[in-house]
Amino acid sequence: MAQTTESESRKLLGRLRDALAEDSAGQARLDRIVQLIAASMETEVCSIYLFRDADTLELCATEGLKPEAVHQTRMRLGEGLVGRVARQAKAINTADAPATKGFRYMPETGEEAYSSFLGIPIQRLGETLGVLVVQSREARQYSDDEVYALEVVAMVLAEMTELGAFTGEGAALSARHQHPVMIRGGVGQEGTAEGNVWLHEPRVVVTNPIAEDPDRETERLTTAVEELRAKVDEMLTASAMSDKEQRAVLETYRMFAHSRGWMQRMCEDIKLGLSAEAAVEKEQSAARARLQNAPDAYMRERMSDLDDLSRRLLRILTGQGRETGAEMPPKPILVARNIGPGELLDYGRSLRGIVLEQGSVGSHAAVVARALAIPLIIRADHITTEALNGDPILLDGEQGIVHLRPEDNIMAAFRDKMAMQAKAQERYADLRDKPATTLCGATIGLTMNAGLMADLPSLENSGAEGVGLFRTELQFLARSNVPRRGDLAALYSRVLDAAHGKPVTFRTLDIGSDKVLPYMKRPEEPNPALGWRAIRVGLDKKGIMRMQLQALIRAANGRPLRVMFPFIAQFDEFREARQHLLDEIERERKLGHVLPEQLEIGAMLETPSLAFAPRQFFEMADFISIGGNDLKQFFFAADRENERVRRRYDTLNVSFLTLIETVANRCAEADTPVSFCGEDAGRPVEALCFAAMGLRSLSMRPASIGPVKHLLRRVDLNEARAVIDDARESGAQSVRPAVTEWLSKALAQG
Known part of the structure; x- marks a missing residue:
């Protein structure tokens, strides 16, 4: 296999960009992508496994394995080497796959002929979307450069999956953010509500993961990071009279913003062909994967600092975010990872309801929600990655259930329930x-x-x-x-x-x-x-x-x-x-x-x-x-x-x-x-x-x-x-x- 270089990586990403730009269905794009990766990395096999549901991975495209296995081979999360990569959100690189712990033989794929295995998680902002795999007959471990290059490719695949590049006629995937989703959480404040999603921290959409000019992207990144650092320094200056504890938190925040390692890793990603935005997201995803499993509770808590810094940097680079002047939808229901009491009080009674990924029944947000008599559902897993601004949403604060983009029959039943409650309130009046x-x-x-x-x-x-x-x-x-x-x-x-x-x-x-x-x-x-x-x-x-x-x-x-x-x-x-x-x-x-x-x-x-x-x-x-x-x-x-x-x-x-x-x-x-x-x-x-x-x-x-x-x-x-x-x-x-x-x-x- 050829040694991976910066120019070769950029060439591969350029070919991927061209393939993604072609007017073809999602499955055809995936098929073309695995061919390009296999050829560029000189491996006999390249396969893409994507999640069909929260617990099931499916072989969606392959070059080298038996074609009839596509959409037929499935495995549970944690099952086999591919399932382990998905569960742990970490790469597996082995010269002898059959002898590696967790290996599962799948005869329908014909993979018994291949010894070496490299699996890379396809992930975006801590959410694993699938696994990218290369295999070869030669018993060898892939080099650090090859692993890194494949991580960059996986990052692009994650972004394109998010943008719906692999959907459409004959597609490997259903379009994201279009189908009904039901999420069970906890009851923070009882009540029912119907409305439209308003994201407290709107997700920044990276539409240009691949860039042709590394020097220009590096310059864009440097300018944005300087602006970010200036804003953090302003926060520190404004907090000069704060207590020592608050200032210590901001000092930690500043330390991350001025981290040379963070900047260096993003610049290396750009050299391999990523845009400045994609480089920021790649390092954010990598940091989340590292810190989520850290044994030190302090380090796990720092994950939120890194997330916030990355989001701020992405908003500077893209111009997206709340400051762009987007209007709150009618009947807004706030969706957030978490939120402080001051921010929630700023929204006031304009909100119909609140859904949080975190929170607790005694948290600040719950206290404010009760005071405002606003239904609140807490611990609604993945709601911020599933929801888009304006999506129709129903909150059942009696059962702790969120219906996102509900089907018509769910909507009708819910409205009947709310009408009955309204009629009862009239009787109580x-x-x-x-x-x-x-x-x-x-x-x-x-x-x-x-x-x-x-x-x-x-x-x-x-x-x-x-x-x-x-x-x-x-x-x-x-x-x-x-x-x-x-x-x-x-x-x-x-x-x-x-x-x-x-x-x-x-x-x-x-x-x-x-x-x-x-x-x-x-x-x-x-x-x-x-x-x-x-x-x-x-x-x-x-x-x-x-x-x-x-x-x-x-x-x-x-x-x-x-x-x-x-x-x-x-x-x-x-x-x-x-x-x-x-x-x-x-x-x-x-x-x-x-x-x-x-x-x-x-x-x-x-x-x-x-x-x-x-x-x-x-x-x-x-x-x-x-x-x-x-x-x-x-x-x-x-x-x-x-x-x-x-x-x-x-x-x-x-x-x-x-x-x-x-x-x-x-x-x-x-x-x-x-x-x-x-x-x-x-x-x-x-x-x-x-x-x-x-x-x-x-x-x-x-x-x-x-x-x-x-x-x-x-x-x-x-x-x-x-x-x-x-x-x-x-x-x-x-x-x-x-x-x-x-x-x-x-x-x-x-």
């Missing part, structure tokens, strides 16, 4: 001003959760009797530095104004776990959900707590004030936090400021330990709110971010309901009001069971108040309690089946 009084005469107070000023109009529209939980962390999360006391006081005052006298319960800063302030150093913790968070941060960082408490007192300006401390695990934590608030009240009195007309101090019960706190805790607290989301995960030792375990445990499990009953009874003995706050409070059957266990107040998202009220007004809690008790005594694990059966009969008779 008639109940807006009526109390949630059951047939047995018990009245359940229904309040709403909020976190933004934009939430407050829902207070009147939903029929909520007040704000049972106002999350105060959003104002901290969406900023690059600590908000000022005066700004917070002004905001809290506007919240009270908008409530028009209805009670508002302010929860103090609840950060930690996966809600991390950008300007606060995040400790390395093996399990952040059980770590330094919420009240633990407040008691350790007393300056921030004092500032927020002062802002709340001043915002009240003589009006009633309700303050609730989060994540209390033992009596002493509540006693200390409460004393801090009383101290600030005394300080404000000495300063001559107006004090709240009435002050109520409560706690969120989110840990099982607090249910068994001393009696004095229940007597000291003016009110208690059960934080159902955290309480359930700690009670069952089931991480609510882990789909494999969280769904194993039912909210209506008899043990959990017994815990709720215990808290309700202890609060009743101390004459302390108690409510349930969380997603489960907004589910009608769960709300009914909580009321039957003795709770007389529930706090939920505004859209859930109508359905919950509608059910409560049609049932007798005494009958429901009898059904629950019978189920518990029978040894049932959950009361759900019994309650559901009773409800269907009771409502049918009613």
Whole structure:
């Protein structure tokens, strides 16, 4: 085989460009490409395997193997040497293929005559699209130059696959980004939505992977990199007053931007025939492949820095991106890998829904989505590579399902479902001003959760009797530095104004776990959900707590004030936090400021330990709110971010309901009001069971108040309690089946 040189590589890429430019079907192009590669590299065999689905590779073109094997030979991901290359996204280069671990003999191909094997992943931005293989009879390993040259060719194939060069009549592949796709993810915020894709980071499309003039491409790359470095330096200058942690991150960012190795590798790619854009993407894909499997967590995290740098550089080179002035489509549904709270708040209520590849139920994005009442689906794998701006998309936030480019029957069924929900909301609107009084005469107070000023109009529209939980962390999360006391006081005052006298319960800063302030150093913790968070941060960082408490007192300006401390695990934590608030009240009195007309101090019960706190805790607290989301995960030792375990445990499990009953009874003995706050409070059957266990107040998202009220007004809690008790005594694990059966009969008779 001839030694691969720069000129030979460019000649091969030039021939590939000509082949791709020919007016021929996708299969003919693939057939021509394998012939050109085999001839250029002087190998007996060249084959292209492409993914038919997420787990199956198919032989789509070959020069040297039996032609009848094309589109007949298939293998699973990880099966055979080709499957190993695809799974590991790494090249396999061996002189004796049959003796290499994982080899699979496929008699229909006739490949038993060939000893040497070189397989290169065809990948784009971390997504493996297939495998490019060359084989020869001679038992030899391919040189580093030959491997590198084939990687460059694979990069071009990846780009052309993305552009649809191998589709059409008689094509080897179906056109990408045209067929319906269903993706299952996790529920970050319930709700349904129909709209069109709006990519937060639009994908840069490289339309010119092959270039004729290396000197010109190198000059283009150098100019773009200089511009990129200047922008990074500007970011560093602008952050001169930032804390050390933030500046350290930017310094790492700058180090990557000024990496000589990065620049050198891209210049070498250009010498072999790639355009500047293709060289950037090739190195981005190679870096992702290296860092994804790095044992060092720090290095894996740096992958996002490299991705961001590459995207910025590609936008400079191509002029593509959000800054080009593209208009957001009608009914936009945001699609992103991940997104910060500030960026999401910038979009505001213009969005119909959000889909993220990453994220968690307690992440910044989830907090903002709940505040905006926007359906959110998280952990939707590959959504950013599957979706294009403007694509029709459906979000089923009840099931955690995304339908991208849905078929007509799916669209029709989904619209029917949304129409039924809209009709039900109209029915619930008639109940807006009526109390949630059951047939047995018990009245359940229904309040709403909020976190933004934009939430407050829902207070009147939903029929909520007040704000049972106002999350105060959003104002901290969406900023690059600590908000000022005066700004917070002004905001809290506007919240009270908008409530028009209805009670508002302010929860103090609840950060930690996966809600991390950008300007606060995040400790390395093996399990952040059980770590330094919420009240633990407040008691350790007393300056921030004092500032927020002062802002709340001043915002009240003589009006009633309700303050609730989060994540209390033992009596002493509540006693200390409460004393801090009383101290600030005394300080404000000495300063001559107006004090709240009435002050109520409560706690969120989110840990099982607090249910068994001393009696004095229940007597000291003016009110208690059960934080159902955290309480359930700690009670069952089931991480609510882990789909494999969280769904194993039912909210209506008899043990959990017994815990709720215990808290309700202890609060009743101390004459302390108690409510349930969380997603489960907004589910009608769960709300009914909580009321039957003795709770007389529930706090939920505004859209859930109508359905919950509608059910409560049609049932007798005494009958429901009898059904629950019978189920518990029978040894049932959950009361759900019994309650559901009773409800269907009771409502049918009613």
